[in-house]
Amino acid sequence: MQPLIEWQAGTVTEIRPETPQTKSFTLALPKWTAHRPGQHYDVRLTAPDGYQTQRSYSIASAPEQVGELELTVERIPDGEVSPYLHDVLVPGDQLEVRGPIGGYFVWEVGLGGPLLLVAGGSGIVPLMAMLRHRAAQRATLPARLLYSSRVPDGVIYRSELVQLSDRDHALELFFTFTRQAPEGWTGYRRRIDEAMLTEVIRPFEERARVYVCGPTLLVETVANALVRMGLPTELIRTERFGPTGS
Amino acid sequence: MERIEADMNTALMVDGNAVAGELQRIFGRDMTMAVARCAGCANEAEMGALMAFTRGPGVVLRCPACQAAIARIVETPSAIYLEARGATYLRLAAQS
Ligand SMILES: Cc1cc2nc3c(=O)[nH]c(=O)nc-3n(C[C@H](O)[C@H](O)[C@H](O)COP(=O)(O)OP(=O)(O)OC[C@H]3O[C@@H](n4cnc5c(N)ncnc54)[C@H](O)[C@@H]3O)c2cc1C
Numbered sequence A: 001m002q003p004l005i006e007w008q009a010g011t012v013t014e015i016r017p018e019t020p021q022t023k024s025f026t027l028a029l030p031k032w033t034a035h036r037p038g039q040h041y042d043v044r045l046t047a048p049d050g051y052q053t054q055r056s057y058s059i060a061s062a063p064e065q066v067g068e069l070e071l072t073v074e075r076i077p078d079g080e081v082s083p084y085l086h087d088v089l090v091p092g093d094q095l096e097v098r099g100p101i102g103g104y105f106v107w108e109v110g111l112g113g114p115l116l117l118v119a120g121g122s123g124i125v126p127l128m129a130m131l132r133h134r135a136a137q138r139a140t141l142p143a144r145l146l147y148s149s150r151v152p153d154g155v156i157y158r159s160e161l162v163q164l165s166d167r168d169h170a171l172e173l174f175f176t177f178t179r180q181a182p183e184g185w186t187g188y189r190r191r192i193d194e195a196m197l198t199e200v201i202r203p204f205e206e207r208a209r210v211y212v213c214g215p216t217l218l219v220e221t222v223a224n225a226l227v228r229m230g231l232p233t234e235l236i237r238t239e240r241f242g243p244t245g246s
Numbered sequence B: 001m002e003r004i005e006a007d008m009n010t011a012l013m014v015d016g017n018a019v020a021g022e023l024q025r026i027f028g029r030d031m032t033m034a035v036a037r038c039a040g041c042a043n044e045a046e047m048g049a050l051m052a053f054t055r056g057p058g059v060v061l062r063c064p065a066c067q068a069a070i071a072r073i074v075e076t077p078s079a080i081y082l083e084a085r086g087a088t089y090l091r092l093a094a095q096s
C-alpha cells in the first residue's frame, strides 16, 4: 500500500548557498518516509489572509539520508514562491510540505544502467539525488552527466560532483556553458544539441536509461533529439520545470 | 506541433508528473505510472508523461502524441472536478 501523502510542517535546519542564484534547504520532517531518487515534494505557502500557493521541488538528497530532506531552489526574481524561500526563510522556521510524490521520473540502483543524466540549470537537482543514491549504494554501473549552465559560477553542486567522479571512474561529467565558459575552457560551450548528445551517449550504444530535467524548452529540445537519434522512448524520462531559468 | 490551442503555451508546459500530488490526493495512490489511452488517437502514455498545463484555472492534461485534452482537474472550495472525456480508459496496475 502507498501511504496517503499529507501536508506536514517541516523545520528548516540549515540553509546553504550553492551558487549566487541557488540555495539548499535542509528540512527535518516529523513524518519522514524514504523517497525514490527523482521524486519531489510540494511546498505550500499560506498568507495571513488565507491565500495559498504551492510549487513542486525535487528532492536533492538521497533516501539514505534518513529523517531529513534537502531541496535546492533557484531564485526566480519575479517569482512568487522562490524569492520567499530565499529572502525570508531562516533556520528554525517551519515550511509546509507534502511528499514524496511521483513514480514516473525515478531511478534506483535496482533499475540498472548505463545511466545518462542530462540537466539544464536547476534541473540537476533530482539527478543529484540519483547520483548521491548511486554513491551511497556503492554502485558501479556506468553513469554520465551532461550538465548545461549559463556561466561557471552557476554550476550547482560543482565540488561534490567533481569529488564523486574523482573517486569513481564509472561516473563521467560533461559540462557545457552557454553564455560564458571558465578561463581556458576546452569543453563544450553551446546549448545541448544532437551532436553533443551523440558524443556523450556513444559508449552506451543507445541502451542507456536517460533522464532529462530542466527548463521546459531545454527538455523539449533534448527529448526530440534523443528520439531522432533512435533511442527507445520507453528508456527516456523527462521532468520539465516550466519557464524557470530559461 | 499542430493543433496549438489557446491554453497551450509550450514554454509553460510541465509533465503530468508535476501534478502527481493532486492526482494522488484524488485517487489515493500514485497515478503517474497509470496508463491513459487517448480517445482521439488511441496513443497510450503514462499519466506522468502527459503534457500538463498548470498555469490556468485548474490543470489540463494533454496527449503527447496528438495534444488533445485527456483530462481536466478543477478545484473549487467545496469540491474537486475531474473531467476525463478525452481518455478511453485509465489502466492501473493492481496493488499488492
Ligand atoms: C516536478 C517539478 C520539480 C521542480 N523542482 C525544482 C527544483 O528542484 N528546484 C527549483 O528551483 N525549481 C524546481 N521546479 C520549479 C518550481 O516548481 C517553480 O516553478 C519555480 O521555483 C518558480 O516558482 P516561483 O513561484 O518562484 O515563480 P512563479 O511565480 O511561478 O513564476 C516563475 C516564472 O514564470 C513566469 N510565469 C509564471 N506564470 C506565467 C505565465 N502564465 N505566462 C508567462 N510567464 C509566466 C514568471 O514571470 C516567472 O519568471 C520544479 C518544477 C516541477 C514541475
Ligand SMILES: [Zn+2]
Residues within 6 Å of the ligand: B038, B039, B040, B041, B042, B043, B063, B064, B065, B066, B067, B068
Ligand atoms: Zn492522442
